[in-house]
């Protein structure tokens with residue numbers, strides 16, 4: 001747990017920026033960036049005319065351009081309108097579920113949320129490749145996803161994905177722990193990591209656009225907690 005004037009536990013020390021950069025250098029080669037830009041330009045101006053099922057189709061197709069060689073494609077679904085959540089990733093059936101009303105937001109907002117939820121899938125799959133048993137116990141993914149992960153164990157000397165995979169597994173397991181200890185780990189190791197990858201990806205695709213984070217940075221979160229803020233108000 002984060003406490004004022006106490007050193008941060010090692011498992012909550014923020015992942016260094018160069019780890020995220022090295023990861024994205026592997027995941028987003030220049031060709032993938034130009035492919036996704038072309039796809040986005042085809043749909044961006046028409047976005048508000050599409051109905052929900054076309055939007056879901058468009059988002060699903062982005063997976064093929066960006067992530068197909070890295071993790072199994074989640075199904076994209078729409079759920080009943082919810083006010084608090086734009087979308088959620090569900091490892092149990094490997095799906096991204098969008099709140100129906102959120103799909104009416106601008107293309108950029110919906111795209112960013114889709115990216116964020118996709119990175120949950122990406123990191124969960126890395127955790128499964130890192131440690132299939134432990135990650136299965138925590139995430140309960142479908143058996144076909146586990147079988148794919150089993151075929152592609154993560155090389156333990158591949159430190160960049162191993163770091164992200166370990167932290168994601170830790171934060172996912174800690175989420176259920178009572179009180180601040182679990183939430184600090186969940187926010188820093190899962191949500192803030194995912195959001196940092198999302199922000200950096202967005203900036204690589206649109207170098208001149210503004211990005212509004214949906215979670216604070218790790219440094220801002222820790223500062224808020226050191227000043228006595230509750231986890232939920234610091235993220």
Ligand SMILES: [Zn+2]
Pocket residue numbers: 116120191194
């Ligand atoms: Zn999230």
